[in-house]
Amino acid sequence: MAKVKSITAVPVEVGGVRQYGAEPYVGIFLSTSPGLVIRDYDLVKKILYKDTEYFASRIMAFDEHSEPVAFHSLFALSSERWKLARSGLTRGFTSAKLKKYVEDMLHVAKMLQSRLSEESRRESIAEDLSWAFTVDTLNKILFGVQGTAMQNPKDDLLNLTKELYRTDLWRTISKFLLFSAPQIYSLLHMKAFPPKMMDKIREATLAMVKTKGMDATNFIGLLRELRERDLCSEEERPFRFDGDQLAAQVFAFVLAGTDTLSAAMTYALYELAKNQDYQEILRNEVQNILPRGIDDINYDKLKSMKYLNMIIMETLRLHPSFPFVDRKCTKDYVLPGTDCKIEKGVIVFIPMWGLHKDPKYWERPEEFYPEHFSDIKAAATKPYLPFSEGPRTCIGMRLVLLEMGVFLTSLVSNWRWRLPQDAPEPQCDPLTYTNIPKQPTKIIFKALKKE
Numbered sequence: 001m002a003k004v005k006s007i008t009a010v011p012v013e014v015g016g017v018r019q020y021g022a023e024p025y026v027g028i029f030l031s032t033s034p035g036l037v038i039r040d041y042d043l044v045k046k047i048l049y050k051d052t053e054y055f056a057s058r059i060m061a062f063d064e065h066s067e068p069v070a071f072h073s074l075f076a077l078s079s080e081r082w083k084l085a086r087s088g089l090t091r092g093f094t095s096a097k098l099k100k101y102v103e104d105m106l107h108v109a110k111m112l113q114s115r116l117s118e119e120s121r122r123e124s125i126a127e128d129l130s131w132a133f134t135v136d137t138l139n140k141i142l143f144g145v146q147g148t149a150m151q152n153p154k155d156d157l158l159n160l161t162k163e164l165y166r167t168d169l170w171r172t173i174s175k176f177l178l179f180s181a182p183q184i185y186s187l188l189h190m191k192a193f194p195p196k197m198m199d200k201i202r203e204a205t206l207a208m209v210k211t212k213g214m215d216a217t218n219f220i221g222l223l224r225e226l227r228e229r230d231l232c233s234e235e236e237r238p239f240r241f242d243g244d245q246l247a248a249q250v251f252a253f254v255l256a257g258t259d260t261l262s263a264a265m266t267y268a269l270y271e272l273a274k275n276q277d278y279q280e281i282l283r284n285e286v287q288n289i290l291p292r293g294i295d296d297i298n299y300d301k302l303k304s305m306k307y308l309n310m311i312i313m314e315t316l317r318l319h320p321s322f323p324f325v326d327r328k329c330t331k332d333y334v335l336p337g338t339d340c341k342i343e344k345g346v347i348v349f350i351p352m353w354g355l356h357k358d359p360k361y362w363e364r365p366e367e368f369y370p371e372h373f374s375d376i377k378a379a380a381t382k383p384y385l386p387f388s389e390g391p392r393t394c395i396g397m398r399l400v401l402l403e404m405g406v407f408l409t410s411l412v413s414n415w416r417w418r419l420p421q422d423a424p425e426p427q428c429d430p431l432t433y434t435n436i437p438k439q440p441t442k443i444i445f446k447a448l449k450k451e
């Protein structure tokens with residue numbers, strides 16, 4: 001049994017756990033709560049895929065009454081409620097919808113080029129570009145609104161997401177207690193997110209869903225359909241798309257879809273700036289497949305770009321947005337092939353950081369090496385879990401791959417970029433539970449000469 005010594009060490013000690021040699025699992029204590037970090041990939045697959053009935057929920061212990069919007073969000077729900085919510089929301093990610101979202105992203109990609117034309121005389125901050133890109137894309141695909149985050153630092157959704165992610169010691173403590181001592185979290189009536197902001201998300205979402213005649217191809221349109229379906233049904237259901245339960249899903253997507261994706265885009269820019277050869281190979285592929293640049297980008301072409309996809313996958317291997325995922329054991333379980341009994345209530349952690357850098361599986365574990373994914377069948381046998389696996393895998397995964405694709409192809413078609421001299425390696429911010437660089441990542445862009 002190991003003890004995590006400080007609350008800011010959680011991502012590294014739980015997500016990394018490389019200091020424990022070849023042990024298939026390691027017991028830990030987070031404050032007073034016992035947990036188990038699973039390091040053997042076969043056991044990981046059992047927990048995430050096969051024996052999910054024993055691990056039916058995540059840790060998040062939001063209170064249904066004091067934090068209803070957080071409580072009902074897809075990532076915090078469990079059992080039957082989760083199944084009903086997930087099956088409705090999955091309809092927002094069909095291939096037809098994703099094709100439409102790619103078209104929505106093209107407008108944002110053009111705004112990105114204008115912004116860089118203004119910024120290219122000085123250093124750009126990768127996080128500012130990628131955050132604005134994700135926020136404007138979310139605005140369009142969730143609400144059908146043409147966002148302004150790329151040009152306007154006072155954009156509403158930009159500021160709301162920044163506030164949602166602002167870290168300070170108090171918020172870090174409340175998140176730590178939420179994970180490690182949910183009883184204390186509830187007893188002290190702690191709140192992981194500012195109540196005023198949650199009210200704002202709730203009111204705005206419900207008003208939009210009730211406004212008829214708005215563009216139905218966006219996510220609000222889907223929520224409106226699901227609400228009407230549920231209101232017409234007389235069947236008793238533990239989850240209905242209405243009120244808090246409905247607003248919670250917009251909150252879930254805004255929360256899950258900004259810092260994760262912005263961090264991944266930032267790391268991709270950083271790695272391509274550091275490895276100019278890879279940037280050039282990518283540029284050649286993009287120029288062959290998209291001779292007219294941004295105007296040629298579409299869903300099918302993005303999917304056909306092998307090197308682009310290798311770059312994206314390798315970025316998420318070396319820099320997964322989450323250091324770990326968790327499951328709460330809901331029924332006593334014996335780890336297959338061992339005599340280790342996991343009792344009901346124990347938290348199990350799957351350490352993506354450690355698995356993604358395990359030299360047993362990866363040829364150059366600590367290096368950015370896109371060739372890890374040149375043989376996609378061979379890569380599929382390795383522990384690669386940036387979006388996790390199994391029924392609770394990230395619902396936004398396909399959207400993420402396309403959005404990173406639009407972001408990178410639009411940049412590589414028009415710009416060459418590099419790091420300033422003596423640029424430091426990005427370091428993860430220990431106050432967050434996502435893998436966001438602590439210091440701004442500076443990049444220098446130079447326009448490509450047009451022939």
Ligand code: HEM
Binds near residue numbers: 258326387393394400
């Ligand atoms: C690089 C970007 C992203 C990464 C690496 C990522 C990764 C993940 C991971 C690891 C999980 C936990 C899965 C588990 O516990 O097994 C998750 C869940 C989730 N993600 Fe993402 N995510 C990203 C972006 C997004 C985006 C853009 C959205 C929405 C638009 C999104 C929505 C969600 C939701 C709603 C869940 C909860 C799913 C459920 O419990 O059924 N994510 N994501």
